[in-house]
Amino acid sequence: MRTWFAFTARDTRDLLLSLLPTAFALWISAHLVAGVEVSSPFWLLASAAVLAVGDLVVRPLLGPLVAFLGPMPTVLIGVSVQLLLLHTALTAVPGLDLRDLNALWLVYFWTGLVAVVARWVIGANDSRWVVRELLRHRPRPPGEACPPGLLVVQVDGLSMPLLQFGLHSGTLTTIARWLREGSHLAEGWRAALPSTTPASQAGFLHGSTEDVPAFRWWDPELRRVLVSNRPADAAIIEGRVRAAAHAAGRTGLLARDGASIGNVFSGEAGHAHLVVSTSRAGGSGRPYLRYVARPFVVLRSLLLTVGEIVKELYQGWQQRVRRVEPRIPRRGWYVLLRAVTNTLLRDLNVVLVAQELSAGRSVVFVDFLDYDEVAHHAGVARAESLDALAGIDRVLQTLADVAAAAPRDYRVVIVSDHGQAQGPTFEQVSGRHLRDLVYDLMDREGPTHPVVTTAAGEEMRGRVDVLVRDFATSTRAELVSNRHEEVVASGRDSVVVATAGCTALLSMPDAPQGRLDLDEVGRRWPALVPGLVETRGVGFVVGRRYEEVVVVGPEGEHHLGSGRVEGVDPLLPFGPRAAGELLRMMRFATAPALFVHSTVDPVSGEVHAFEEQVGSHGGLGGWQTEAVLVHPAEWKVAEDLRDRSVPGEAPIVGAATIHEQLVRWMKEVDL
Template sequence: MPRARPPLVTVADVRAALWSLVSTAAGLGVAIALVDGVHATNPWSVLLAALVVGVGDALLRAPLRRLARAGGAVGALVLGLGAQVLVVWAALTFLPGITSTSWTAVLAVLVVAGVVMACGHWVLGARDNAYVVGDLLRRARRAAGLPRAALRTAAGPDGAGDDGSGPAADERPAGVLVVMLDGVARPTLEHALQAGLAPTLDRWLGSGSHRLESWWARVPCTTPASTLGLLHGTTDAVPAFRWWSRRLGRMVVTNRPADAAAVERGASDGRGLLADGGVAVSTMFSGDAPTSLLVMSRASEGLGPGQLFVRFFASPFVLVRAVAGTVGETLKELYQGWQQVVRGVRPRVSRRGWYPVLRAVTNVLLRDLNTALVAEQLVRGAPVVCVDLVDYDEIAHHAGPLRPEALRALEGLDRVLGLWEEIARGAPRRYRVVVVSDHGQSLGDTFEQVVGRSFGDEVRRLLRERPPARDVAPRGAASRRGRSDGEAWGPANTALHALRPGRAGEGRVLVGPDRDVPPGPPAEGASATPPAAQPEVAVIGSGNLGMVWFCREPRRLGAAEVALRWPALVPGLLASPAVGLVVVHDDEGPVAHGPGGTHHLASGLVSGRDPLAGYGSRARADLVRVAGLEDAGDLVVVSAVGPLGRVHALEELVGSHGGLGGAQCEALLLYPDDLVVPDDERDDVDGTRMLVGAEAVHRRLVGWLAQLGLREGA
């Protein structure tokens, strides 16, 4: 039966329009009362001004999109802000009953009204960001041909009803939305479900529309490794979050857009997960997507097509309200950090410096922008959309993986999933929603809190020499007290490189703890830095995984040579209560040394007390692999693991990931019930069958795309 044409205007549309008109009028009314230079003689004039603002937005949207095509995201920002100011100025200048004396007064009204509306939004309990995609929600409901209440009961999260016959479910072509929840372990999600903080996901699982299982994020369980594997099907080029490359003779930092681009070039075969018409949003790598929005590896090309950003930047008060929410989030972080100190919560790390601002930007402004960008792609009917949401990961690093503020971030992400679900019901495609994380996180006191010195300082002490003048380690996250992890600064660097296109080729990290690391030549090829000018040693911590490189050596040094030249290094590290094992190569391959024994990783021969005991059944395979990677350190260090799964980050983070121990390697995969993970693709991990490695998850995602007819040549 052909699908009935949806009505042009529904009751939900009228109700939403009236609510928007009233809330805008209320915000303008308060702002006019507070701002000198703007006056209104009666409330009807304010209501008329609110109506003009809404109509002006609708009329300007199409021409702004056309103009923004040439200007990129930066042009869209300028055009959008200009359009907002112009519309508000016209409403406050030419309408009867309202007078304004200057442009500054108009700007003040715009800002104050946005703040008032954001505060009202919070007071009324509507704490999600539905206002960001309000017009898209109305379009989706109208396209679905059902009122909001009916949609909630008639359609599941994949667009189908309980019997598989939701609105036009059989008529619409398939689509897939892949949502990456950065840093969320499967056990962490289960805690959030039990606490009632993820009602959308709980409804999906309770209805049977989705299944939840674990997958094993192999060492290094970091965002660059897992994201590269999920999107491009390989992780061999990434031994840590940042690493020393002997071939390039410099540090490679994956939150440096030029380095991210180089890593992607080496890994991509042109057939990444998003190659066939897909869209990447806020990911580290592109997955070979034709359309990339806020993607790290493509930052030198800009943030994405400008017309796709116009809706967010030009919508009246949306950007202002997002900025107001960002300020509020900053204040909330300062309060929550202070509360940890007052209550004596341990373990904890400093939550001052730039971190509160960074948290606010990622948890409000970036989340709102991502919500809008993905919603628009769903309405446009992009076949595959992949977005990375970093909100939880950033807070968990500093507060702790299961601390209240971290779990509250998951609550916000669950609301975003609910918004996308509602929009997907009226989209031109029937979207399956797949939720996947790149790794988990583990709690614990940091190396410096246990030992009294940073990991880098301890290594240099054991080398029995003064820190080399050109040693890069002090500028890394492993040895700076209270600094944010480099991973969290990725989105900011992406945006700043796009804003500085003329200088993006410098390849620098512009903000964050890696900003002082020399960029080196971004191009592939031999190092332009002679060995004598290179640091003697580089020491890096990626969570509770550490690596040490002897940079001036043309090859990886073996155990005998390390012991001869620095006899105190390995024994001294193993004597530390924060270190569990050190992997160093001998003639037969990598050997894991522990405080009371050794484990030859290639043969499995154990002498004395097995250093891998307590790290799980995957420890040997993971350590063999990571120690054998081309750019792995001469020494690979993993922290000790306590009986509760607590680890010791080798950088100043109370929640960490990268090595082994705790929940950091147990990532999650949540997928629609009509998609299947064949059991022969799983391996046994500590008695549980699961996919092992981001490469395995990539192959399964590609298989699902082929099954749904979204993979060309399949």
């Protein structure tokens, strides 16, 4: 058996591949920057080695210091250390001469830029050396069995049909190799209504999705809108979900020395990084030290961020030139947010996961939302969306390499929280925003009534806000946390319209629990419900009539409690499970007065988002409920967890069921 410190031919190759790009970049920089002279290319390789060794020596010494300084000073210290190491590499190595200190910045820039390009061209992968550096103080004892561990990677928005396409197209090479080698199995599971990230993560991490009806909703207890990507609101939601789970005898998935990274909720983890619900101002910079102190890593992220901005602008322009339909304008803050999400946040997540694996956490759960956000704006299976998906697949291999060298025997599970359905937006189909339609229908029968709507913000904005909070001062962090606060609706006849993908929740703040009976809605606004269901792009409206939950369509009604259908069943295009899921959601304490859902095309599965999204989720229809579970082949899905309520089908249904299955697998391996 090979010991931890054994050195192989592959290790030699990896070492050279990690040094050659840096040496090549230094050589290019020496020719581009005045004030640097090189007598022989050999000394450039020695200089690259000095950088690598200096990084290994200096960074452990910085750990105790930055633990007390916070993230922002850590960044400054990290960059300063990189410049100091570069200066040492250019002055201490014979055959190199740095004559102008001001040239150091230019050398730093050009070396970082060329190294990024060179590594991309030759396909250099120094993940094995990252593993060695991470675990050099925690070697696996030779001959001893390692305790088990679990790494759960959430690929946000990945649907089962797209996974199958990715296996054939070469987009998902890592997952494809695992499946073909037989180490893992893949199957779809149904993301029950609402098919949103907060609902699914509440189920995954806490075992309950109770009272989470959408991404944002009017809360009758707090009498304001709750939005799950706000730190303060996410903390409230997690507290409620945790209480419901504990009442049912469930504890958080990560409660036993687990780590939650980049998620909406913590899962009761003792180690939470970039988690919305536990976000706080400032904190220790130690988790980010490995990222910011490595030579050229921060510069690499900045350069890739700029590259991602250019790529997004080009891809959006290409959609317009080629007249790709459906499409939406891809401008404004989204361009920068996409760039940050697909580079900086992804890199930070990888480093943080690697650190927690090296620390031997029992369970690590991380969310990569790159694909989901690009698909919202570009389309579900468009080239740029698949490119983001391929990037996550490459990350999976790096994490698998880290897991293989960690002090635990980690098994890797891949899960998605939902899929995505594509289609032109509701505004493109109907000619106006849902907010304006509701306003018009309410105004037909009398004076103008106020309508308060929520902003169609992106999920990624919440994660970026968490990053800003973590790096900002306390005062700045609170400003970031509260800057999206909406006006609280009040007064008779006011209506809150909260959109979430192809669904919208209408609540009446002046009514008990924000709800009115369908008959009362008809008396106040006779044109509202009929006008909604007659509008192109609206599939049905759900409300209550004498304690019965009723689905109203353009040509009929479906009474969910009794199952009675009058006329044409409005739920027919949405499948046999739609009725039960709608009934469950409408019984939540947070359920709206009216639940509006878009139409679904029976052939293409296209839906119409009430937000500016080409790809959307949150409701029923298309690929949005067809989520993914990839698990070790020796771990079988329990048959009693499969739902056989529909003849001929036996899928896993609901994120809480995924939680139960993960818990059972953990018990099987004594985790």
